[in-house]
Amino acid sequence: MTTVAELIVTALADAGVKQVWGVVGDALNPVTDAIRRDDRIEWVGVRHEEVAAFAVSAQAQLTGTIGVCMGTVGPGSIHLLNGLYDAKKSHAPVLAICGQVPTQEIGTDFFQEVDNDHLFADVAVFAETLTSPVQLPQLLEQAVNAAYAQHGVAVLTLPGDVGDLEVDPDVATPRFAPAAEPAPASMAEVTAAAEVLTDGRPVTLLVGCGARDARHEILELADLLAAPMVLTLKAKEGLEQKNPYEVGQSGLIGNPAAAKALDDSKVLFLVGTDFPYRDWIPTGKTVVQLDARGEHIGRRTSVDHALVGDAATTLELLLQRVRRHGRRKDRSHLDDAVESYRSWQERQQSLLDPGHDSTLLGRARAVFDNPDSRIRPEALAAAVDRAAPDDTVFTADTGMSTAWLSRFVTMRGGRRLLGSFNLGSMANALPMALGAQALDRSRPVVSFSGDGGLMMLLGDLRTAVTYQLPVRVVVFDNGSLGMVKLEQEQGGLPEFGTTLDNPDIAAVAAALGLPSRRVTENDELEDAVQWAFGVDGPVLLDVVTNPDEVAVPPQPTLSQAWGFAIAKSKEVIESR
Template identity: 35%
Template structure:
């Protein structure tokens, strides 16, 4: 039986592994809502505001690593998606945004809720198209999902409501993206072996590589500091982990950086460059070549995944007899003893640090969501996570 464009879009999302789509119904996306109703393998989650739909899709993508989806109706409904989609863009999460549009034969008539959404979404999206021919709809939804997945960003499709109702053509493209990065790590090995005080700094790109990262840092004796989205990659209780850096950081992290003679950046594009050392050698590992040397001068740039880098290098570097992280032990203990004085303060009103510290004791697994503001400081600096925890920080 022939499918209309809306059904093809929903079926393709399901084939790509999308489990939920977030949004608010509206006239121009009613065919999509109906297609979701007919398909039993995808869940429609109605939010109270389209901004929340985009944020929900963004967070789900960041927590799972999967492509997710959100949608808004024509005009203001879709415009409301933008704030949440910029969160997606900044954190490089793969999200498909579906926006409704007026009937195609009324475009250019200044019709009710007619907005040039393709132009409006141009800055936020890695892929940005209007479906103007139903025969091309199957290809474009496949392409949107594929671009979101490979470029890790927002893929936007603008959908005139009459096109959604028309019979379309499916496209059987693959969604599998198997990329293996092979790089020459010998220059990095040389710098590491020559260093006395190497420091590893991790970001979200290191997530999923905890075991290899722990083995690597132990072998080279490196303290580990993290950008905000790198919190929870390794346990905060690990003796090598010094904490965060910058305004949300710790004194041991600052001291480690001040004493470092080599900085190894793994999956991070940490923007606050004034907190980074200026006169040290730098190794940077990132899948996006645009991030290399964006913040600091890099001596050994490596465009690869953190996992592939660690697999390639952990067997080549020499184990250091004197571990730099061991030298930082007293500094870390002193810092946490200072924090403990505030965390154990029983005065009223209750100190927020006390709440964060207590959560550290009872929270062993799950998801942490921290809003923007002073709470970000308490969540980043006081709350300690086990490696089994999943941390997500909404820091805008």
């Protein structure tokens, strides 16, 4: 006879699930025992369930197939929530199997009882409790099908007395529905958009990760329209490399060239992006938006022409009409934006010179932003970029780690990029790196970890050792919650509550079993990065970076500049 737990595990293994992440315990013991007896699935036991949810979210984003995590009764399931919210906002198909108290105790406020269906109602596209074997296979099929169809989180709760119950021998193993085929927008929508894009007015493209599989089409469109291309952070992967139309990112991690390209346009074409920062989207433009998800259309800015459909197939239909008008002769809008971007990149590159702070301009700047001559985080990011192979998976903690990766790491070759770019959680980089590494232990994976983020889930450094996951954990150790510090200073406030009294993180990592090195001097940096990529197994590089480094917004306002000046003067008076 087959039990409920065995049927669930068999169905997931048949569907190609290779790993399940979580923490073992009580209600889920029948499930983990079924995993133990099925050689097709590896159990990855983490030190905190949040890590499990982040890890399988990363796996789902990299592969497009469902990631599976587990949390047992009450607190164990609650710990999954943050990582599951990240999966929700990243549109990653994830199944969370959660424990529950025995069925006869549900509703009695039993020890550790939590109403999972209510708890997960907002994060999940499907959240139900399996209370009887007769609910199989339908309930499991609904859960997985919903996760795939809606690109989201499904939660299946299993009470402690249900997993071991026997299933009727006539019950079929659950089978899951295939994904829907992508379809283009309607011809009427395409025709109307083509007329706007070819009427001669300057066009700027704001391109997101929804267009990553339409690289050829979007590059041809940019060429025909002489349109500069602003990329969202998630669109760097697949669209940044060898892209002569690209002018970097917008938003707080952006640059003046991207802001100029957006402001100087008359027609703005949003392609595969739900870019959330309204303040960085210019007004007074004719807006065309293409997105596979109709609910994204118009929720960030008013849209004049909506295209609801798959990016690649819709763009091909659009190109058929744009090609008839030929290649736009006036290319000044594109050329001006690209030249502005090139000039900004040159200025950024000057920060990477070890002798920068010895120049006249460098000495003047360093008085305010690097008084202790510490390693600049830009130099660290650039050194990792040079050392990392072209198939590296990068993960980034929310905050300044993301800013440095955005500006100094190029998504060339087969590189992939993961981060909590929609939820904006701290502590995501290490768990995502673990998930990515577990998919392929031979592929290089680098975690751009902030010191604040790493310390939140520090215990799961040991998971890398336990499961022989050779991640490269690069710590931007500036002793500060850097992005919060910047926010305070831009508002004219001296930094408060952002200072971190870190331990020697390299020593902590060594105690956890990882080869590690602490870097404090500029002339040690290059050798240390090369060393980290040469270590066999997981490794941590703890680089003490400058906490006063300024990531200036692409279009700093007068109030921001004045606020920053006031804040820095207060800090000098109060702290130095």
